[in-house]
Amino acid sequence: MKTFKAFRTEEINQYFVNTIQEIDKSTLESGEVIIEVAYSGINYKDYLSSRGNKGVTRNYPHTPGVDVSGRIVSDKTNSFHPGDEVIVMGYDLGMNRDGGFAEYISVPASWVLRKPERFSLQQTMQIGTSGFTAALGIKKMLQSGLKPADGAIVVSGATGGVGIWAVQMLSKLGFEVWAVTGKTGVIPMLESLGAKQILNRDEIMAPIEKPLLRPRWAGAFDTVGGETLSSLLKQTSKSGSVATCGNVGGIALSITVLPFILNGINLLGINAADTLMSVREEVWALLEEIAEPLQVSKFGKEITLEQIGDALDQVGKSGHIGRFTIKVK
Ligand SMILES: NC(=O)c1ccc[n+]([C@@H]2O[C@H](COP(=O)([O-])OP(=O)(O)OC[C@H]3O[C@@H](n4cnc5c(N)ncnc54)[C@H](OP(=O)(O)O)[C@@H]3O)[C@@H](O)[C@H]2O)c1
Secondary structure, three states: OOEEEEEEEEEEOEEEEEEEEEEEHHHHHHEEEEEEEEEEEEOHHHHHHHHOEEEEEEEEEEHHHEEEEEEEEEEEOOOOOOOEEEEOOOOOEOOOOOOOOOOOOEEEEHHHOOOOOOOOOOHHHHHHHHHHHHHHHHHHHHOOOOOOOOOEEOOOOOHHHHHHHHHHHHHHHHHHHHEEEEOOOOHHHHHHOOEEEEEEHHHOOOOOOOOOOOOOOEEEEEOOOHHHHHHHHHOEEEEEEEEEEOOOOOOOOOOHHHHHOOOOEEEEOOOOOOOOHHHHHHHHHHHHHOOOOHHHHHOEEOOOOOHHHHHHHHHOOOOOOOOEEEEOO
C-alpha cells in the first residue's frame, strides 16, 4: 500500500473544508520515527485547527490530532524497535506537524514516549492531553504542599475534558472535591467521580469587586479562566494553591495582588504541550497511580476516523460532555 488515510483540513476559497483523503506514504519520510496510529482523541485544539485557527495551525492542508498512541514502524535513531507501543502528545503534533487523525504519523524521536505499562493503547488515549493536563496540575498542587487535610479543592469546568479527570484524580487522592458546573442533570455523574459538592457556574463567575472574600477552599483546579479564576483566587485560604490551564471563560483577570501578598496563594500555570520529557514521565507515573480510565471513559465515546467531522462539530458546541477517543487501527 502506497497511501494511508487521513482526516485533512484544507483552505478552499477562504473556507476550511474537512475530508478523509488518501495521502502518499512518501510524505512520512521527513520524520525520524514512523508510527502506525492505533488510537487518537479529540481536544479543543483539534477543533480550532480543523476550523482554520491560525493561532494553532499556520499552514494548510493539514492533519489535526494532538494525541496519538500506536506502534513503531521504523526509527532512524534506533531508540525504538518496530512494534514498540508508544504515545506522542503535544509538542507541535497536530498543530504545525501533521497529527494523529491518520493511519500513520512521522515525528522526531524526542517526542516519543514508551507506553506506560498499566494502560492499554486505548486507555492512554482515553486519558489523552485532558487527563495528562489534569495530572500535571495536580502534581504541581501536591508539590506546593497541598494536602487533603487542608480543606476542599474546587474544580471548575468540571464536566469538561480536563475537569472530569481532575475531579476523579483529586478524589482518588483523598481530597474533598467541589465541582463547578454550568450544566444541569450532571450531579449523579460528578458524584460518581467523587465530587462531594456541586457549585453553580453562575455563582462562581459573577464579577465581584472586592479584592478578597471569605476563604472557602484550600485550592482550586481552574479550566475556565477569566472571572472564574479571579473569583477562585479571592476565595482560596491562606497558603492555598490554584492551578490554571484554560480560557473558555476568558483571558482577562480582575484581581489585585492581595491574594498573593496577603494570603500567600500560589498560582500554578500549566502548559501540557511543552512539558519536558522527564516531567512527562513523572506525570504518567502519577497517572498510573491515580487515573481510573474505566470510571471516566464511560462518559466519553469511541469513534472512527470517518466520524471525526461530526465529533468536532459537537466539541465546538457548548453542552458537550466527555472525551471522544478515535479508534484508528
Ligand atoms: N494549558 C494546557 O496545557 C491545556 C491543556 C488542555 C486543555 N487546555 C484548555 O483548558 C480548557 C478546558 O479544556 P477542556 O478540554 O476541558 O475543554 P472542554 O471539554 O470544552 O470543557 C470546558 C468546560 O468548561 C465549562 N465551560 C464552557 N464554557 C464556559 C464558559 N463560557 N464559562 C465558564 N465555563 C465554561 C464547561 O463545563 P461545565 O458545563 O461543567 O461548567 C465545559 O465543559 C480549554 O481552554 C483548553 O484549551 C489547556
